[in-house]
Amino acid sequence: MKRQRWLLLFLCLAVGLVSAIAHAQDETMATADENEAVIPEGTEFKLQLHTTLNSKSSKPGDRVLTTLLDPVAVEDQDVLPKGLRIDGHVGEVKEAGHRGKGGFLTIVFDTVELPNGEKLAILGSLTEVFSNAGGGTPDVGPEGELKGHGASKKEQAALVVAPAAVGAAAGIGPGIALAAGGIAAAYFLPRGKQAALEAGSLVGMRLDRDVTVALAATNAKPDSPAPPKTPQP
DSSP states (O other): OHHHHHHHHHHHHHHHHHHHHHHHHHHHHHHHHHHEEEEOTTOEEEEEEOSOEETTTOOTTOEEEEEESSOEEETTEEEEOTTOEEEEEEEEEEOOOSTTOOOEEEEEEEEEEOTTSOEEEEEEEEEEEEEOTTSSOOEEOTTSEEEOOOOOHHHHHHHHHHHHHHHHHTTOOHHHHHHHHHHHHHHHOOOOOOOEEOTTOEEEEEEOSOEEEEHHHHSOOOOOOOOOOOOOO
């Protein structure tokens, strides 16, 4: 009988201990949740570019410097204040070529520097160009690639129509003349445009995976940082 009592007492103590540990873990997780915020994949940022990019001169791995223009909120709470450094690097680059082929390059956003100086790894891609400080608006492809314009339809049409008109005047059949125009369009189109953005341009970025941010790090009040220096090309 005494042995059974001790066994019962032991079981009660064990159950109580397990319950206390579980409760402590729940409280710890709740506290962690309160002190952290998850910025979900697909969140869009508006950035100001501080690096000049050009598919002729930029190289894979070149650093790309930007700052956040608008705060980023999660559930109506700002978790990233405006003015933070969000940097990245140049990914793939291809220079513009002959026959009207425009250049392109990709930007991989990889780091956000929090107010307390901590650097947080992210993964983001270019979504759009709001304004280009150098003039013009380069295209942004579905995979986030910055694309220079190729030859315009007007330029292509001119190279096709001109030989056709000359051929008609010389009595050459329209089919042969149009074929000659197609060859001219293939070989004599001007070089395409480089993919280019000047420092000071405004661009959009999409977050490509979730990021967990410690709120204490974003609420820190460091000394005002000096503006990022633009690398010399």
